[in-house]
């Protein structure tokens with residue numbers, strides 16, 4: 246048996262562990278709230294739409310395929326928000342590289358999307374819905390309308 250493989254770190258307590266699981270889950274609350282509000286305002290989009298780009302495979306939380314606008318709602322912990330993305334003090338050997346990889350993957354996705362003609366909107370989970378919607382709407386407004394675009398009520 247290879248004992249060099251590190252074990253998954255033990256959570257400090259059950260509450261923190263549950264919190265981290267919740268943070269990680271897809272369809273996080275801020276993401277749902279943003280989708281709901283965009284939908285309410287008449288915007289139509291795809292959720293968790295997989296894009297096989299030349300440089301990467303990415304899955305934006307919200308994708309406007311005709312206008313090529315990709316939206317990500319980034320969790321403060323997992324994506325290292327400058328305001329709330331403090332690194333856990335325990336098990337740093339585990340968390341530091343993991344979180345670093347997340348951020349590197351984000352930047353690689355941004356670059357791959359940009360190279361393929363997409364606009365990328367990233368909002369932090371701590372941002373207000375109003376601010377997030379405004380950022381998405383601004384990106385849509387400045388994006389060239391695609392040929393296959395449907396009327397947006």
Ligand SMILES: [Zn+2]
Nearest residue numbers: 321326329371
């Ligand atoms: Zn934050």
